[in-house]
Amino acid sequence: MAQGVFAITEQRDGELRKVSFETVSEGRRVADGLGTELTAVLLGSGVDGLAEELKKYGPDKILVADDAGLAEYTTDAYSNVLAELIQSSDPAVIIMGASAQGKDLAGRLAAKLDAGVAMDCVKVQLENGNLTYTRPMFGGKINADVEIEGAPQIVAIRPNVMDITEAAKNSAIEKPAVQLGEVKTAIVEKKMETDDKVELTEADIIVSGGRGTGGDYAGIEALADALGAAVGASRSAVDEGWRPHSDQVGQTGKTVSPTLYVACGISGAIQHLAGMSTSKYIVAINKDEEAPIFSKADFGIVGDLFELVPAITEEVKKVKE
Amino acid sequence: MDIVVLVKQVPDTESLVQVADDGVSIKKQDIKWIMNPYDELAVEAALQIKEAQGGTVTILSLGPEKAIETIRTALAMGADQGVHINDPAAEGSDSLATAKLLAAALKDIPYELIIAGHRAVDEDNYQVASAVAELLGIPQVSMVNKVELTDGKITCHRTIEGGTVVVEASLPALFTTQRGLNEPRYASLPGIMKAKKKPVDVKTVADLGVDAALVGAANRKVKIKSLRLPPERQTVKMIEGEAASDKATALVKILHEETKII
Numbered sequence: 001m002a003q004g005v006f007a008i009t010e011q012r013d014g015e016l017r018k019v020s021f022e023t024v025s026e027g028r029r030v031a032d033g034l035g036t037e038l039t040a041v042l043l044g045s046g047v048d049g050l051a052e053e054l055k056k057y058g059p060d061k062i063l064v065a066d067d068a069g070l071a072e073y074t075t076d077a078y079s080n081v082l083a084e085l086i087q088s089s090d091p092a093v094i095i096m097g098a099s100a101q102g103k104d105l106a107g108r109l110a111a112k113l114d115a116g117v118a119m120d121c122v123k124v125q126l127e128n129g130n131l132t133y134t135r136p137m138f139g140g141k142i143n144a145d146v147e148i149e150g151a152p153q154i155v156a157i158r159p160n161v162m163d164i165t166e167a168a169k170n171s172a173i174e175k176p177a178v179q180l181g182e183v184k185t186a187i188v189e190k191k192m193e194t195d196d197k198v199e200l201t202e203a204d205i206i207v208s209g210g211r212g213t214g215g216d217y218a219g220i221e222a223l224a225d226a227l228g229a230a231v232g233a234s235r236s237a238v239d240e241g242w243r244p245h246s247d248q249v250g251q252t253g254k255t256v257s258p259t260l261y262v263a264c265g266i267s268g269a270i271q272h273l274a275g276m277s278t279s280k281y282i283v284a285i286n287k288d289e290e291a292p293i294f295s296k297a298d299f300g301i302v303g304d305l306f307e308l309v310p311a312i313t314e315e316v317k318k319v320k321e
Numbered sequence: 322m323d324i325v326v327l328v329k330q331v332p333d334t335e336s337l338v339q340v341a342d343d344g345v346s347i348k349k350q351d352i353k354w355i356m357n358p359y360d361e362l363a364v365e366a367a368l369q370i371k372e373a374q375g376g377t378v379t380i381l382s383l384g385p386e387k388a389i390e391t392i393r394t395a396l397a398m399g400a401d402q403g404v405h406i407n408d409p410a411a412e413g414s415d416s417l418a419t420a421k422l423l424a425a426a427l428k429d430i431p432y433e434l435i436i437a438g439h440r441a442v443d444e445d446n447y448q449v450a451s452a453v454a455e456l457l458g459i460p461q462v463s464m465v466n467k468v469e470l471t472d473g474k475i476t477c478h479r480t481i482e483g484g485t486v487v488v489e490a491s492l493p494a495l496f497t498t499q500r501g502l503n504e505p506r507y508a509s510l511p512g513i514m515k516a517k518k519k520p521v522d523v524k525t526v527a528d529l530g531v532d533a534a535l536v537g538a539a540n541r542k543v544k545i546k547s548l549r550l551p552p553e554r555q556t557v558k559m560i561e562g563e564a565a566s567d568k569a570t571a572l573v574k575i576l577h578e579e580t581k582i583i
């Protein structure tokens with residue numbers, strides 16, 4: 001019978017991505033609850049150092065698939081290698097991130113393994129040995145509790161939601177032989193934005209600007225800098241050409257879940273809320289006291305963002321000193 | 322080039338979504354139905370490729386009777402023909418079962434390229450397209466905001482956290498759309514008239530040769546136990562003050578002392 005928990009980690013350019021620590025930490029909790037072993041799975045090329053780093057989060061075992069062909073994520077190679085590792089270990093539960101990689105991989109693995117997937121989960125609960133996964137649907141208008149029949153159960157967790165818990169262990173590292181299988185895609189180029197930019201889906205704080213900015217993001221960027229935050233935008237701001245598509249938060253943009261989301265000059269349309277409603281704290285700054293965003297916020301200030309945002313930036317700097 | 326676009330009818334994003342009395346489905350009566358916004362990008366991408374190099378665009382959709390409206394919308398935009406998997410036995414299928422039905426239908430439709438939305442904005446599952454690609458044994462590239470086709474190959478700009486990767490795949494292949502790829506056209510009035518006469522093949526689960534025990538609500542691997550409204554936030558705390566600086570001070574004090582974020 002299938003048993004054990006797999007936590008699939010992610011690395012890019014020699015660094016583990018934050019969601020990896022979330023999958024391993026959540027995996028640890030689930031494995032402890034089920035009274036079973038946790039295996040962290042790492043794919044990449046020359047990633048021994050990263051495997052060492054994973055020990056901090058307490059997996060019993062770390063499976064490392066190390067191959068030059070796994071340096072960059074490709075659907076084919078990663079899904080082939082993972083399917084083989086899964087078939088030979090037969091885990092009951094597989095936890096991955098609902099990241100760009102996880103969203104690409106989940107359906108492919110599901111079809112290979114004939115397994116069910118609970119996508120973009122914000123909560124995993126264990127009751128009488130049964131796992132229930134909570135996942136927002138319809139742009140967060142509804143939360144569904146789902147169970148998965150059969151094994152393995154694949155669960156993709158929303159980045160930035162699950163707690164990261166350090167619980168160091170002297171995990172056994174295993175390096176099985178790797179078969180890449182048939183690979184029909186090739187990465188020909190990678191274009192990354194500047195290194196110091198904080199990625200929206202991983203950011204702890206996001207300062208977001210909408211049509212109310214009139215396209216002037218200087219104040220928003222200064223506040224984001226002061227807070228070490230990422231900058232987001234509404235679709236209107238993207239449609240105006242003020243911000244790139246990659247900054248868009250919402251139902252047809254990114255789903256974000258930071259500790260703090262500051263919405264400046266954003267009215268709070270249902271499609272925008274779809275992308276940020278699971279943020280821990282929401283602050284709304286809007287000159288219209290009737291703006292719908294206030295009904296979804298924890299803290300609100302009515303006023304002109306061009307006065308408020310610089311004033312908040314000054315205060316933040318003072319507090320941080 | 323023969324292109325198939327996977328299309329789904331979903332509730333309008335403005336719709337109020339309410340849990341039905343059974344607690345595991347939504348009330349469908351008052352909902353306005355639209356084409357999944359990411360699928361609009363997929364239809365547009367297919368039409369642009371067809372306009373540049375000829376070929377056919379086939380719309381493939383799984384859905385109840387009324388899903389024909391969405392297929393007709395795609396035909397009115399300019400697609401050539403439709404295939405509608407319409408069978409009560411398929412209703413409520415989960416992502417993998419949906420993919421099995423679509424893949425089965427694709428055995429009878431010629432294609433070199435399949436385009437789909439990277440997710441449907443109803444159940445937000447992000448899986449159907451990649452499961453279809455796996456079942457057909459073809460490569461996939463997800464969340465694509467730019468695409469080029471050159472002799473037997475497709476080059477896709479795939480959006481990832483913090484950037485883009487350019488991925489090359491051999492054809493036949495499948496890619497899923499991301500916003501930024503294009504601006505979908507509206508159906509023109511002549512387009513709408515023409516769409517009424519375009520052929521739409523209706524298929525049942527049996528027609529596709531798929532085992533009925535694998536599909537439908539009763540055979541979901543991912544079982545919905547309950548649907549509920551997300552937890553409400555506490556009532557907003559409005560921060561008052563004379564000058565902007567007073568309000569700023571009060572807010573930062575809360576963020577620093579109460580929530581300990583700063």
Ligand SMILES: Cc1cc2nc3c(=O)[nH]c(=O)nc-3n(C[C@H](O)[C@H](O)[C@H](O)COP(=O)(O)OP(=O)(O)OC[C@H]3O[C@@H](n4cnc5c(N)ncnc54)[C@H](O)[C@@H]3O)c2cc1C
Nearest residue numbers: 210211212234235236250251252265266267269272287305
């Ligand atoms: C299918 C579909 C998908 C969509 N997907 C998304 C999505 O993913 N993300 C998204 O964001 N939207 C999305 N939308 C669009 C959405 O419906 C709204 O149109 C959009 O979110 C509005 O953006 P906004 O709040 O910036 O602009 P507006 O609604 O115009 O609001 C601007 C706000 O700024 C305030 N303001 C103006 N000046 C100032 C000032 N000086 N100081 C303070 N406040 C000021 C105004 O009071 C107003 O509340 C989608 C729509 C559809 C139909």
